[in-house]
Amino acid sequence: MEDDRFSPFETHLDRDRALAILRRATAGADDGELFLERRRSEALVFDDGRLRTASYDASEGFGLRAVTGEVAGYGHSTEISEAALTRAAETARLAVGAGGGVLAEPPAGTNRRLYPDLDPMRDADFPAKVALLGEIDAFARGLDPRVVQVSASVAASLQEVFILRPEGGLVSDIRPMARLNISVIAEQGGRRETGSHGGGGRAGLLTLIAPDHWQATVREALRIALVNLEAEPAPAGVMDVALGAGWPGILLHEAIGHGLEGDANRKRASVFAGLMGSEIAARGVTVVDDGTLPGRRGSISVDDEGTPSARNVLIEDGKLVGYMQDRQNARLMGARPTGNGRRESYAHVPMPRMTNTIMLGGTAAPESVVAEVKDGIYAVGFGGGQVDVTNGKFVFSCTEAYRVRNGRIGAPVKGATLIGDGATALRNIRAIGNDMALDPGIGNCGKAGQWVPVGVGQPTLLIGGLTVGGSAA
Numbered sequence: 001m002e003d004d005r006f007s008p009f010e011t012h013l014d015r016d017r018a019l020a021i022l023r024r025a026t027a028g029a030d031d032g033e034l035f036l037e038r039r040r041s042e043a044l045v046f047d048d049g050r051l052r053t054a055s056y057d058a059s060e061g062f063g064l065r066a067v068t069g070e071v072a073g074y075g076h077s078t079e080i081s082e083a084a085l086t087r088a089a090e091t092a093r094l095a096v097g098a099g100g101g102v103l104a105e106p107p108a109g110t111n112r113r114l115y116p117d118l119d120p121m122r123d124a125d126f127p128a129k130v131a132l133l134g135e136i137d138a139f140a141r142g143l144d145p146r147v148v149q150v151s152a153s154v155a156a157s158l159q160e161v162f163i164l165r166p167e168g169g170l171v172s173d174i175r176p177m178a179r180l181n182i183s184v185i186a187e188q189g190g191r192r193e194t195g196s197h198g199g200g201g202r203a204g205l206l207t208l209i210a211p212d213h214w215q216a217t218v219r220e221a222l223r224i225a226l227v228n229l230e231a232e233p234a235p236a237g238v239m240d241v242a243l244g245a246g247w248p249g250i251l252l253h254e255a256i257g258h259g260l261e262g263d264a265n266r267k268r269a270s271v272f273a274g275l276m277g278s279e280i281a282a283r284g285v286t287v288v289d290d291g292t293l294p295g296r297r298g299s300i301s302v303d304d305e306g307t308p309s310a311r312n313v314l315i316e317d318g319k320l321v322g323y324m325q326d327r328q329n330a331r332l333m334g335a336r337p338t339g340n341g342r343r344e345s346y347a348h349v350p351m352p353r354m355t356n357t358i359m360l361g362g363t364a365a366p367e368s369v370v371a372e373v374k375d376g377i378y379a380v381g382f383g384g385g386q387v388d389v390t391n392g393k394f395v396f397s398c399t400e401a402y403r404v405r406n407g408r409i410g411a412p413v414k415g416a417t418l419i420g421d422g423a424t425a426l427r428n429i430r431a432i433g434n435d436m437a438l439d440p441g442i443g444n445c446g447k448a449g450q451w452v453p454v455g456v457g458q459p460t461l462l463i464g465g466l467t468v469g470g471s472a473a
Contacts, residue, residue: 004119006038006060006160009170012080019168021082022064025089026166028099031067031327032092033305034164036060036080037346041157042121046133048149054126061346066092067328068101076347104331106167110308114292114299115202120156120178123205129154132209140184140218146229147222148192149185154178156205163306171306177201177297177453179441180208182217186225193231193414195224196399199440201297224381224400227412234377234401234416234470240430241418241466242370242404244380246437249456253357254387255394255422256287258447260314260322261340261352262329264389271392271423272320280320281426284362287315289324291339291355297441298356298455305341305350312338315426326352344450354445356455362432366460369431371407377416377468378402378409392422395469415471425463433460 009015018034026032038060045053063076064085073095075088124132136152159175181198197220200208207213243251264270272280281287291300291309300309305327314322325333326341329352342353370378381400387393398416402409438457445454 008036008080008162013082013085017082018085019164021085021089022164023166025064025093026066026096026103028101029066029068029096029103030101030331031104032065032166034062034064035304035343035346036062036162037159039157039159039345040121041155043153043155044129044133045151045153046137047151049137051130051133062088063346063348064088064092065349066096068096070332071095072328072349074349103166104327106165106169107171107305107307107337109169110302112301112308114294114301115176116204117174118176118204119158120176120204121158124209132214136182136214136218139215140182140222143218143222144186144226146186146188146226147184148187151183153181154205154209161304163304165306169306171302173301175202175300176204178203178205178208180214180217181442182214182221184218184221184225186222186229188229191229193225193228195221195226195228197221197224199442201295201441202299203295227400228414231412231414232403234413234468235403236468236470238465238467240373240376241463241468242373242376242378243458243461243463244378245366245433245435245458245460247439247442247456248379248382249357249359249439249458250382250443251385251394251396251418252287252359252458253354253443253445253454253456254385255392255425257289257354257357258387258389259392259422260324261354262323262325262333262335263352265323266329266333269390271390275320278320279318280423281315281318282429283318284432285315285318285426285429286313286360287358288313288360289340289354289357293356293455296356296438296455297443297453298354300339300342300355303339303341303350304343305337307337307339307341309339309355312340324352324354326350342452344452348450351448351450353447353452354454356438356457358436358438358457359459359461361434361436361459364431364433366433366435369433369460369462370404370409372431372462373404374406376404377413378404379416379418393420394422395419413470417469419467419469425466428464429461430464431462435459
C-alpha cells in the first residue's frame with residue numbers, strides 16, 4: 001500500500017498555495033477547512049447460484065468550506081487542482097461577505113489510530129472472492145434441504161482523507177472497511193421465509209472470510225430462516241416488550257440518538273431541546289456515543305473536521321447531560337465540539353452525526369429481564385424503521401421476535417412492528433440487563449440525504465407500554 005498512498009499535496013497541489021487560497025476564503029470567517037478525499041470500494045454479490053454483480057468504484061475530490069454564524073459556503077470538485085480550488089474558494093467566500101468573524105480555535109491534535117493501516121481489498125484476489133462466495137452458497141444448501149436460495153456478498157472499501165485548516169494544521173486519516181453478509185431463504189410446506197446475518201468493521205477481510213467465521217454466519221442466517229418458518233402471526237396491542245442485546249440498539253439509535261444531535265437541539269427541532277440537566281429517562285439509563293472503540297464500524301480516529309473522536313456521555317443515570325456536536329453547532333451553542341462532525345464524502349458539508357451509540361449495561365441477569373414480561377413479546381432482530389426526530393415517534397419492524405406470557409418465551413411471531421416515541425420509551429424502561437453487547441457491524445445511518453457507517457449496542461431491556469402492531473386476527 002505504501003506505493004499507492006493518496007498524497008494530494010505531492011501529486012495535485014502545492015500545500016503552501018492551497019493554504020493561501022483557503023486563508024483568503026476564510027478571512028473574516030468563524031471557521032472553515034479544506035477536505036480532500038479518495039475513496040475506493042468493491043462489492044461482489046453471489047445470488048441463486050451465480051455471481052450476479054461485481055463492482056469497483058473509485059472517486060476523489062475536495063470540498064472547501066467557509067463558515068460565518070449559521071451560514072456556510074461550500075464549493076467542491078472532483079478535480080483536485082489549484083484552478084478548481086480557486087473557483088471553490090470564490091464560491092465559499094460568498095457566505096463570509098464582509099467578514100467580521102473570529103476564527104475558532106483549531107481542533108486538538110492526536111496520533112491515535114483506531115484501525116489498521118491497510119487496504120482490505122487486497123486481502124484476497126478477485127477469483128478467490130468469487131470462489132469463496134460459491135463455497136458459501138454450496139455450504140448453505142448442504143446444511144438443510146429446505147434451503148432454496150442463498151445470497152452472499154462481500155464488500156470492502158478504503159477512504160483516505162486530508163483536512164487542511166486555515167491555521168496551517170493538516171490532519172489525515174486512513175479508514176478501511178470490510179463486510180460479509182449472507183441471506184438464506186428456506187421453504188417448508190409452500191411457505192418461504194428469510195434469515196440474514198453478517199457484519200464487519202474497520203479491518204481487513206481476512207477474519208471475515210476465514211471458514212470458521214463465514215460458516216458460523218451461514219448457520220445463524222439459516223437458524224433465523226427456520227425460526228421464521230415456525231412463526232405465528234404477531235399479536236397487536238399495547239404491551240411490554242423485551243429487547244435483546246446488541247443490534248436491537250438500532251431502536252435506541254433512531255428513536256433517541258438523532259434527537260440528541262446538536263443541530264436539532266440548537267434549532268429546537270428535537271423533542272429533547274431545552275432539557276439539558278433534566279431527567280428524561282428511567283434511573284439507571286446511561287447512553288454514550290463512543291467513536292473511540294477500536295475497529296468498530298462507527299469509529300473514527302478523527303471526525304471530518306479534524307476533531308479527535310471521543311466517548312461522549314449523553315444520558316447519565318436518566319439525566320440528559322450532553323449533545324453530539326460538530327464545530328459549527330458547538331460554537332453557536334456555547335459548547336465544545338465532541339468529534340461528531342461527519343460527512344458522507346467531499347461533496348457534502350459536515351453535520352453532527354452519531355458514531356457508536358450505546359446504552360450501558362445494568363445489573364439484572366438477561367433471563368430475569370425477560371421473566372418480568374407478563375404478556376408481550378421478546379424482540380431480538382430488527383429490520384427497517386422510520387422516525388420523526390421532531391417528536392421521536394418511531395415504527396420498527398421485527399425480523400425475529402417471540403411471544404412471551406408470564407415470563408416464558410413461547411412461539412416465534414411474524415409481522416410484529418414496534419410503535420412508540422423515544423421520550424416515552426426512555427421513561428418506561430423497567431429493567432436493564434448486565435449483558436451489553438455491540439452489533440455485528442452492519443449499521444448505516446441516513447440524515448439529510450447523507451449516509452455514514454455507524455454502530456449500536458445495548459443490553460437486554462424491558463420497556464413497558466409499547467404499541468405492537470401485529471398480524472393476528
